[in-house]
Amino acid sequence: MSDRIDADFTGVESTMLITLYLRALETRSAEPVLNDPYAADLVDRIDVDFARLLPRGASGNRYTVAVRGRRFDDWAADFLARHPDAVVLHLGCGLDSRAFRLGPPPGVRWYDVDLPDVIALRDRLYPQRPEGYTALGASAAQPDWLAEIPADRPVLVVAEGLLMYLGEPDIRRLLGAVADRFPSGELLFDGFAPWVVGLTQRLAPLLDRRGLPHYTTATADGGVITRWDPRYRRLAAVPILDGLTRVSERGPRATYQALNAIPGFRNFYRLCRFAF
Numbered sequence: 001m002s003d004r005i006d007a008d009f010t011g012v013e014s015t016m017l018i019t020l021y022l023r024a025l026e027t028r029s030a031e032p033v034l035n036d037p038y039a040a041d042l043v044d045r046i047d048v049d050f051a052r053l054l055p056r057g058a059s060g061n062r063y064t065v066a067v068r069g070r071r072f073d074d075w076a077a078d079f080l081a082r083h084p085d086a087v088v089l090h091l092g093c094g095l096d097s098r099a100f101r102l103g104p105p106p107g108v109r110w111y112d113v114d115l116p117d118v119i120a121l122r123d124r125l126y127p128q129r130p131e132g133y134t135a136l137g138a139s140a141a142q143p144d145w146l147a148e149i150p151a152d153r154p155v156l157v158v159a160e161g162l163l164m165y166l167g168e169p170d171i172r173r174l175l176g177a178v179a180d181r182f183p184s185g186e187l188l189f190d191g192f193a194p195w196v197v198g199l200t201q202r203l204a205p206l207l208d209r210r211g212l213p214h215y216t217t218a219t220a221d222g223g224v225i226t227r228w229d230p231r232y233r234r235l236a237a238v239p240i241l242d243g244l245t246r247v248s249e250r251g252p253r254a255t256y257q258a259l260n261a262i263p264g265f266r267n268f269y270r271l272c273r274f275a276f
């Protein structure tokens with residue numbers, strides 16, 4: 001009998017298995033951009049046919065997930081070096097090991113937040129509980145749980161692979177609740193252009209058959225965040241292609257360079273950093 005742990009998810013929760021698998025694949029490549037040994041270990045401990053879960057031809061997305069993870073790790077480390085007593089809200093954390101990869105300063109209070117079933121699985125896979133670390137099963141769309149989080153210090157909100165699955169009212173509610181509660185902070189998120197969101201909506205029947213969700217909201221033009229809540233100002237909105245055109249593997253790099261040269265394509269997906 002296998003002692004691997006079951007992870008029977010569909011819909012938006014299942015997407016965290018795909019990103020985990022992509023990080024594991026990338027970590028096993030010759031020159032990893034991210035290097036996430038936790039992901040490589042977890043895919044061996046979870047009883048899921050990861051290769052089947054991944055849509056055909058999508059293994060190239062390992063570069064995207066790695067470039068995104070690296071960029072967010074660097075921005076987060078920079079914030080924590082300036083605010084070693086910060087609160088971190090890692091929303092839609094899935095099975096990501098960021099808290100363990102970064103090893104935040106001891107004064108940081110780190111909250112890994114995801115939907116309750118995901119956190120229940122996370123608790124089984126990551127039994128370690130470093131000081132200052134909490135895993136919270138709650139929705140980012142109903143942020144009443146923020147009332148339990150210490151609010152006397154700056155906050156870093158990391159929403160990686162999350163906002164595209166939330167509705168606009170949910171994102172507005174979240175932005176408002178965070179900026180109301182904390183004195184200052186930064187928000188890191190990734191966002192797609194409206195045409196990409198529209199494309200996934202047209203592909204919804206196909207995605208549905210695979211138990212996968214389509215995207216709901218476009219935020220690649222980080223400007224919408226400031227329109228929705230003027231307290232947020234943009235620090236950066238970096239096209240993912242900036243990192244992808246530098247990956248070491250020659251074939252994928254040439255593809256990304258060609259895509260980067262197509263007008264209108266460069267900003268299809270951006271990594272954004274905001275402050276309030």
Ligand SMILES: C[S@@+](CC[C@H](N)C(=O)[O-])C[C@H]1O[C@@H](n2cnc3c(N)ncnc32)[C@H](O)[C@@H]1O
Pocket residue numbers: 012013014015016019020091092093094095096113114115118138139140141160161162165
């Ligand atoms: C694409 S995965 C990204 C997971 C992780 N950030 C990563 O990069 O591996 C999206 C995650 O968002 C979570 N999620 C979706 N809606 C959510 C909500 N309303 N509140 C909290 N988490 C949510 C899903 O359960 C899933 O773990």
